[in-house]
Amino acid sequence: MKNVFDFAIIGGGPAGALTASLLKKAGYSVCLIEKNKAIPRKVCGEYLCPLGVDILFKHGYQHIIEGFPKVLGMNIVSPSGRKIETDFPDSDQILTYGVSLNRQIFDQRTMDEAINAGVEILTGHTVRGFSRMKNWNIDLGESNVEAKFLIGADGRNSMVAKKLGLKKKDSTKKVALHCFVDRKSINPRYGEMHILEGGYIGLDPTGEHEVNLSLVCDASEVAKHRGARTCLNDFIKKSTILSEEFGPISESTHISAVTPITNNIKHQYIPDVALVGDAAGFIDPLTGEGIYNSLWMAFHLVELIEEENDFNKASMKFLAIKKSNFRQKTILNKFFQVIIKYPLVCEMIALFLGKSKNRGDHFVGIIGNIHTPLVGLTKVLKG
Numbered sequence: 001m002k003n004v005f006d007f008a009i010i011g012g013g014p015a016g017a018l019t020a021s022l023l024k025k026a027g028y029s030v031c032l033i034e035k036n037k038a039i040p041r042k043v044c045g046e047y048l049c050p051l052g053v054d055i056l057f058k059h060g061y062q063h064i065i066e067g068f069p070k071v072l073g074m075n076i077v078s079p080s081g082r083k084i085e086t087d088f089p090d091s092d093q094i095l096t097y098g099v100s101l102n103r104q105i106f107d108q109r110t111m112d113e114a115i116n117a118g119v120e121i122l123t124g125h126t127v128r129g130f131s132r133m134k135n136w137n138i139d140l141g142e143s144n145v146e147a148k149f150l151i152g153a154d155g156r157n158s159m160v161a162k163k164l165g166l167k168k169k170d171s172t173k174k175v176a177l178h179c180f181v182d183r184k185s186i187n188p189r190y191g192e193m194h195i196l197e198g199g200y201i202g203l204d205p206t207g208e209h210e211v212n213l214s215l216v217c218d219a220s221e222v223a224k225h226r227g228a229r230t231c232l233n234d235f236i237k238k239s240t241i242l243s244e245e246f247g248p249i250s251e252s253t254h255i256s257a258v259t260p261i262t263n264n265i266k267h268q269y270i271p272d273v274a275l276v277g278d279a280a281g282f283i284d285p286l287t288g289e290g291i292y293n294s295l296w297m298a299f300h301l302v303e304l305i306e307e308e309n310d311f312n313k314a315s316m317k318f319l320a321i322k323k324s325n326f327r328q329k330t331i332l333n334k335f336f337q338v339i340i341k342y343p344l345v346c347e348m349i350a351l352f353l354g355k356s357k358n359r360g361d362h363f364v365g366i367i368g369n370i371h372t373p374l375v376g377l378t379k380v381l382k383g
């Protein structure tokens, strides 16, 4: 193994693996460290939004999503059961369909990009900590890795962000309960978002009948409902549509529970370090764009490093561009987090969106990042 790498990247999810492969292709020596020995199918809604599909095509990485079925729109259901059926709106700038991924295959394909580029990959190694002398010294327990620059791509629970003092306290403690279940009817090629009192359930059509189902609610709900399965079943019971499609989730269905599902990060420059993907901040899975954000960060960070030929200048520019690029959507996402707590407000919005097909379509155009929030809201208001 090399003595000192240019880059050590901690975390081999899509953000870390793609960043690693791009840096290696740009001529840098890169070591990618991932704690899992084999790539698991992570707890994730597995929906890649239209702009996520588009960014892969624009950078020539469409093979990563080859064979995954398209998602043509997103149906939204209010707490009282009002259903808004939508298609992603047309655009002459970007592709306007999403895809239903399989995270194990997708993550393996991004990891293969790093392998094929010639990145030094250490799987089955958990980073315990790191320190700074002349270079970064990354502690893997029985061995260590030295690198000039450090990239934290270690997800929502980022150890890198915590250790550098970049993690802010989360104001809420939410949990995601996740499973794969078959619905009774044949899946339409549309995602579904069911807003319920106390939480929401997102559905991604991963097969003919199989759906990827995630409930997001306050962590206290699980204890209140005496466990994950009863909690999920009690939320399903709140919706006639969901009850008819799924009934109670059977004992044989595996339910995963993950928390935290947010990562609140300070927007602060630290020399010789950058964060990408969820490690750089994550609000909530509601709008299903975490994977797109990770891809965007990988492509943009490496583009800037190549342009500037100076990591610290590139990393400062990256922070500024990231902030301005995601500002509108971040504000909107935080606003959505408040709105979904008020069923009556959700009903009023659903009533308004349901008045014309165009309104609903442009609304999911915002969710799928086809429209920027400002452009999308103008189109929604025009009807």
Ligand SMILES: Cc1cc2nc3c(=O)[nH]c(=O)nc-3n(C[C@H](O)[C@H](O)[C@H](O)COP(=O)(O)OP(=O)(O)OC[C@H]3O[C@@H](n4cnc5c(N)ncnc54)[C@H](O)[C@@H]3O)c2cc1C
Pocket: 010, 011, 012, 013, 014, 015, 016, 033, 034, 035, 036, 042, 043, 044, 045, 046, 047, 048, 049, 125, 126, 127, 128, 153, 154, 155, 156, 159, 176, 178, 204, 214, 258, 261, 276, 277, 278, 279, 282, 285, 288, 289, 290, 291, 292, 294
């Ligand atoms: C319930 C739920 C549903 C979601 N649904 C969607 C969706 O439908 N669409 C969407 O776009 N996004 C969704 N997301 C978000 C999406 O899963 C993430 O945004 C995405 O996985 C981020 O990729 P990443 O590479 O930054 O992090 P991750 O995929 O989390 O990868 C981080 C990697 O770092 C490794 N790691 C962590 N610590 C260490 C360590 N100390 N040493 C070594 N390795 C380490 C981990 O093993 C992991 O492989 C969802 C999230 C949740 C919780």
